[in-house]
Amino acid sequence: MPHAPLDDSRFPGLRRRGFLAAAGGVAGLGALALAGCGGPGSGAAAGGDGKPRRGGTLRAAFAGGGASETLDPHRTNLFADAARAKALFDKLADQGADLSAQPRLAASWEPNDGLDRWRVKLRKATFHDGKPVTAADVLYSYRRIADPKEAFRAKASLEPIDLKASRAVDDRTVEFVLKRPTAEFPNVLAAFGAYIVPEGARDFDKKPIGSGPFRFVSFAPGRSAVVERYDEYWDGAPHLERLEFVIANEESARVNALLGGQVEYAHELNPTTARAHEGKGQVEIVRLRNSAMQAFAMKTDRAPFDDKRVREAFFLIADREELVKGALSGAGEIGNDLFGKGYEYYADGLPQRAQDLDKARHLLKKAGVEGLKVTLDTSPVAAGFTEAASIFRDQAAKAGVHVKVEVGSKDTFWTDTLDSGTLASYRSGAMPIESHISQRLLTDSTTNATQWHHKDFDALYQQAQSTKDKKDRAAVYERMQRRLYAEGGFLVWGFADWILGMAKNVRGVAHDAPANTLDWARFDKVWLA
Amino acid sequence: MSGTEALRGTGMGTGTAHGTGLRAWVVRRLLLGAGQTVAVVLLVFALTEALPGDAAVALAGDQPDPARVAAIREALHLDRPAHERLVAWAGGLLHGDLGTSLASGRPVATYLANGFGPTLLLAALTVALLIPVSVGLGVLAARREGRFADRLISSATLGVYAVPEFALGVLLVTVFALNLGWLPPTAVGYGTDLLAHPAALVLPVLVLLARPVCSLARLVRAGMIDALASPYAAQARRYGIAGARVRYLHALPNALAPAAQQLARTIDWLLCGVIVVEALFVIPGLGTVLMNAVAERDVPVIQGLAVVFGLTAVVLNLGADLVARRFTPRAAVAA
Numbered sequence: 001m002p003h004a005p006l007d008d009s010r011f012p013g014l015r016r017r018g019f020l021a022a023a024g025g026v027a028g029l030g031a032l033a034l035a036g037c038g039g040p041g042s043g044a045a046a047g048g049d050g051k052p053r054r055g056g057t058l059r060a061a062f063a064g065g066g067a068s069e070t071l072d073p074h075r076t077n078l079f080a081d082a083a084r085a086k087a088l089f090d091k092l093a094d095q096g097a098d099l100s101a102q103p104r105l106a107a108s109w110e111p112n113d114g115l116d117r118w119r120v121k122l123r124k125a126t127f128h129d130g131k132p133v134t135a136a137d138v139l140y141s142y143r144r145i146a147d148p149k150e151a152f153r154a155k156a157s158l159e160p161i162d163l164k165a166s167r168a169v170d171d172r173t174v175e176f177v178l179k180r181p182t183a184e185f186p187n188v189l190a191a192f193g194a195y196i197v198p199e200g201a202r203d204f205d206k207k208p209i210g211s212g213p214f215r216f217v218s219f220a221p222g223r224s225a226v227v228e229r230y231d232e233y234w235d236g237a238p239h240l241e242r243l244e245f246v247i248a249n250e251e252s253a254r255v256n257a258l259l260g261g262q263v264e265y266a267h268e269l270n271p272t273t274a275r276a277h278e279g280k281g282q283v284e285i286v287r288l289r290n291s292a293m294q295a296f297a298m299k300t301d302r303a304p305f306d307d308k309r310v311r312e313a314f315f316l317i318a319d320r321e322e323l324v325k326g327a328l329s330g331a332g333e334i335g336n337d338l339f340g341k342g343y344e345y346y347a348d349g350l351p352q353r354a355q356d357l358d359k360a361r362h363l364l365k366k367a368g369v370e371g372l373k374v375t376l377d378t379s380p381v382a383a384g385f386t387e388a389a390s391i392f393r394d395q396a397a398k399a400g401v402h403v404k405v406e407v408g409s410k411d412t413f414w415t416d417t418l419d420s421g422t423l424a425s426y427r428s429g430a431m432p433i434e435s436h437i438s439q440r441l442l443t444d445s446t447t448n449a450t451q452w453h454h455k456d457f458d459a460l461y462q463q464a465q466s467t468k469d470k471k472d473r474a475a476v477y478e479r480m481q482r483r484l485y486a487e488g489g490f491l492v493w494g495f496a497d498w499i500l501g502m503a504k505n506v507r508g509v510a511h512d513a514p515a516n517t518l519d520w521a522r523f524d525k526v527w528l529a
Numbered sequence: 530m531s532g533t534e535a536l537r538g539t540g541m542g543t544g545t546a547h548g549t550g551l552r553a554w555v556v557r558r559l560l561l562g563a564g565q566t567v568a569v570v571l572l573v574f575a576l577t578e579a580l581p582g583d584a585a586v587a588l589a590g591d592q593p594d595p596a597r598v599a600a601i602r603e604a605l606h607l608d609r610p611a612h613e614r615l616v617a618w619a620g621g622l623l624h625g626d627l628g629t630s631l632a633s634g635r636p637v638a639t640y641l642a643n644g645f646g647p648t649l650l651l652a653a654l655t656v657a658l659l660i661p662v663s664v665g666l667g668v669l670a671a672r673r674e675g676r677f678a679d680r681l682i683s684s685a686t687l688g689v690y691a692v693p694e695f696a697l698g699v700l701l702v703t704v705f706a707l708n709l710g711w712l713p714p715t716a717v718g719y720g721t722d723l724l725a726h727p728a729a730l731v732l733p734v735l736v737l738l739a740r741p742v743c744s745l746a747r748l749v750r751a752g753m754i755d756a757l758a759s760p761y762a763a764q765a766r767r768y769g770i771a772g773a774r775v776r777y778l779h780a781l782p783n784a785l786a787p788a789a790q791q792l793a794r795t796i797d798w799l800l801c802g803v804i805v806v807e808a809l810f811v812i813p814g815l816g817t818v819l820m821n822a823v824a825e826r827d828v829p830v831i832q833g834l835a836v837v838f839g840l841t842a843v844v845l846n847l848g849a850d851l852v853a854r855r856f857t858p859r860a861a862v863a864a
Contacts, residue, residue: 059718066821067640067813067830068632077590151600153592205635220643221633222821223720223813246718248811252699256714257811260706263717381591411824412582415593428591446594 052508056528057242060265060521061254064247069221072204073195074145074152079267083521084245085195087227089210092120092138092196093189094518097510099343099432101186102518105133105196105211105234109189115181115468120189122172125234127198128215135168140199142166156439156446157191181466183473184434192431192516213238213524222247239508239527255501258283264503264528267521270383271329274499284502287331290342290430291498291515294328294335294388296376297417297426300489301451304369305422308487313363315491317399318392319355324494327388331499335492338481340433342495342514345474347481360399373402377417378425381410384496385425392493418449426490430514433477437461441484450489457483505529551854555847562843566836573835577828578611584631584826605631618832627836628829632822637833640818644802645837648814650723651806652799654730655737659795663742664788667749668781674754683750686743698736698809705732717811733810737803741795748791752784759783782856789856793849800845801838 062080069078073085092106103109107123125133143163145152165177178185188194198209208216213235214227225245231237246263248254254266255273259282269285278285298305298314305311320334333341336353340346364370374396378389386407393403403423408416417424426449428436439445442461443453457480464476484490498515508526513519585601586593602608621628627637670682689697706714716729723730756762757780765775802816815834822830 061717065632066825067643067818068630068635068821068825068827070633077588148600149604151588151597151604156592156594156597220720221635222817224718244718246811247813248715248717249817250808250811253715253717253809253811256702256707257717260710260714262713262715409581411580411826412586414591415582415586415589415598418593418595446596447592 050507050529052239052527053529054239054527055241057244058240058265058506058523058526058528059244059246059263060267060523061246061248061257061263062267063249063251063254064222066222066247066249069247070204071208071216071219071225073197073208073210074141074154074193076193076195077153079515079521080245080247082192082516083267083523084225084227085193086212086521087214087243087245087523088208088212088216089195089197090125090133090212091190091194092122093186095187095190095430095432095516096518097512097514099340099430099514099517101184101190101432103186104190104518105138106189109186111183111185111468113468115183115185115466116178118176118178118185119169120174120176122174123234124172125211126232127211128209128230129198130232131198132171133196133211134171134199135174136171137199138174138196139163139166139168140201141196142194144197145194152193154191154193157188157194157435160185160188180462183465183467184432187432187435214243217242233524235524238524240523243523258501258503261503264506265509266501269499269501271331271497271499273501274331275329277501281504284504284506286500286502286509286511287497288500288514288520289333289497289512290340290495292332292382292430292496293339293341293426293428293492294323294332294384294494294496295426295428296388296392296491296493297424297449298489298491299422299449299451301453302422304367304372304374305489307367307369309363309367310369310372311487311489311491313360313367313399313401314396315353316356316360316363317396317401318353318491318493319395320353320493322395323388323391326391327384328494328496329384332494332496335494337485337488337490337492339428339436339490339492343430343433345433345477347478347485349478350482350485355395357399364399364401371400371402373404374423375404375406375421376423376425377406377408377413377421379408379410379413381413382425382427385427388493389425414447418447419451424449427496430516433481434464437480441488452489555851558847558850559843562840562847566839566843569839570832570835573831574611574615574828577823577826577831580823580826582826583607584828587824587826588632607631614828618829622836627833630822630827630830632825632827632830637829640822640830641815641833641837644813644815644818646814647723647807647812648800648802648816651730651733651737651803651812651814652796654734655741655799656792656796658734659738659741659745660792662738663745664749664781664785666742666746667784667788668753668776670746670750671753671757671784672776679750682746686746689739690743692739694736694740694803694805695809697739698732698806701732701735702809715809715811720813723812729810733806733812736806736809737799741798745788745791745795748788749784752787753780756780756783786853786856789849789852793845797842797845800841802834 062083064080065078071084073089076082076085090105092104093101094104096102105122105125106120109118109120111118122133127133142158145154146158146163160178160182162177162179167175169175213230213233215230217226217228219225226242228242229238229240248257251270255269257263258266274285277283298311300306315337324330324332324334335341336350338347364372376389378385380386389405393405396403440448441452442458460476460480464473467473467476502509505528506526507529510519584605585598585607588601589598618628629636630640666682670679673679702714705712712731713729716723719726719729762775762780765779802814802819804816804820807814807816819834
């Protein structure tokens, strides 16, 4: 299975697949003990007008992974994988529109005072073969993901759990023992790919059994997957009778199929396509805001970016409006050098940064790097990358900085730029802010693309994870974000919309769910008028 | 994959059959073809290895956690030296085992089998229409040489030949599928069961036909004109043989010899995956399999495709040479 999340170079150039916005929150703080709370995910089913009608088949087109696709939910990697996994399986929790964890198969979770032991009560739910979802299934699923011989994507997210010590208290209660206090543990339960499968399940190609809203009918890798309503679904049976996922890697093919009435839902459209069809009455365009952070990653451990004055100068060089307009065709909003606009704990009180070339020049002069030359690594691996790089090059030239844009291979870009180079294009799908920090900004983070290593910053993170009170924790996050805003390595210039196209008779699609969250690509609340 | 580009060319040595008989010639050609296929496979392996990154890096995608990449690499045995992996793969091949995909763990044979169906269907339909249409146009143009019909056919074929498949495809979809609504714009969701949806095949086949029809028709026309002007055609006419008989039994076979070579190249192009058409119309054939396999650095799948494509090219060229010998035995003798 191919790669990367949230990739999307587009265009006739025959790219393949669409990708996934990675997720995978590692450890979380999250204190909240969310007792009892049986609420289904956040604001699902927006855009629903009138009374839902039962029945019908919806065909949804996604970019996919070709003949290597699998229905193994733990191998979920692409958007298409995630959408299929979500139809067939459930996680213990999932992310709401603000990326906070919402209970799903878990009915409630309750930590001890040390925040390193969590009791998760399961709701009454059944798998498609009628068997109840039990604590043993949960432990089996998590142990499978954490198998050291495998490389499942969610493995890193489950790292805080000591699975040997964790146990089933009774059929519907799991006690998770953690390696350290983890206030945001519910984020772990909502991690990307952390689906619950029946104990012993190994082969998902033939007839996968899950507890999700739809049950398996057929699957042809790289072509289509058909599922049908599961009447006993714990969150209410879906309105649709059937749901068919079809794969069309070319954006133009997805649009044509939608316009030609061959599908009712097309995932991942280009901004130009959206503009051409928005408000024309033929199809409906939905923009999922804040779905993909757009940034440049500066390596803070090496020249010239080891000097924080240079980093600040680069923050001030960026004309964010121009970048959003040029590289995202206007489909998005500007960023403020922080991840997670609109998400829980986002520090939205900080002043919006704007271009200030004089101050940038002044800072560069003070840092002694006038006439600075930098190489910016980019690649057509994601929409707008190369465009953003050349726009930024021109903006930097106005501040006397010579940026050389180097275009690399899209198949290996993320590995290539993790440790090498000094400045690179970057983007990220939606995930909780805490996950962003733990995966990318701690000394031992696995994908620390800005090489941000600060013991005091690590300590703040540990402090947040050990803080039970949510308000206090928010204050710690704010401190961390202030630091990143002032001198971090991510120049976050924008947040791209994720664009969907739908037939006029499709109702109940959430309009406020960033890609990868609970209500994104969620079809059990969708119906056909 | 761009066989139609070559309007002219020689096969792989038409004239080695001096007195040794057809069978020996075929055997030699097959041995040579096997050697060529091996060379292709080795070359493809070397080139794939030379690509930056491997299956583990491709699989890790935007989550290039070094520990995870290393774990994937170990699980896929990518940490073994390249020549060991090649030998292991070749050993399996001798037992008819094409190996398993790195990306999915499924047998490579299922990849090829699933992709081959749609590809073969498209190729068969295209060729079934290509031969009568191009020969018909070529003969018609030759008969009316220099007159209106000839000028129309010649300029139209030249014009259409200049349009790339992608542009033509987009144009046809926009007009016939989206504006007029006569045909479905894509074959999305039809899977391998394309025959059950013949309407979805019309546009892809038209796109595939466009350029080969032009090149073949022009070859047939040129061959016919040459042949009709040749001494033996004149001689036949002096004997009072009817014009139609001269045209179709004497001149046409000579015109078809070069066309057969071109046709083989076209079929080769069709069978080796026409990526643009597959992508545009969402037809999951071999071209799509190849695209994905390269992006995933899925070496066993790429190798399997190289074997199939190599053998296809060898068999088709051999077939074309046999046809050429049959139609114009002189060529073999003279060579």
